[in-house]
Amino acid sequence: MRYWLMKSEPSEFSIDDLAAAPNQTVDWYGVRNYQARNFMRDQMRVGDGVLFYHSSCAEPGIVGIAEVCREAYPDRTQFIPGHKYFDPKATPENPRWFNVDVRLVRKTRLLSLKELRATPELANLRVLQRGNRLSITPVDPREWNCIINLLG
DNA sequence: GCCAACGTTGGC
């Protein structure tokens, strides 16, 4: 059992979109970074905890708790010509990109980036490190517990 | 919109 933080731009897919989705579940398509892909493909298991994070928006921060509900399988969007996430080098026989499915556990209050940075126990949280741009990062169990407490 | 930081690409 591991814990993760997953970023999404709310203008693309928000916590409310997740809440409104069928089964409150979404396939986490569109990841086109190898490190983030490897986390999904190689390490994520059903039941892993997910912090849903809004990025590139007015109030960046954690806005909900979710969980991995299906292990990684080929990202459907890599095969769709003209799609934003089409990859001409990917084939169904040799897919390049994978995604898990994520299901909402509950929406939370906004735990802002500012508040995260102000919490000493979270000083090593990956997403707070300088220059970090990974859309999926592991979260230490102690950090997870700290954040759950902050969320109330 | 700016720009620092970082990943990817491609010529050599």
Next chain:
DNA sequence: GCCAACGTTGGC
């Protein structure tokens, strides 16, 4: 394999 150029991310 090097590395310059380019593209993207994401907070501000």
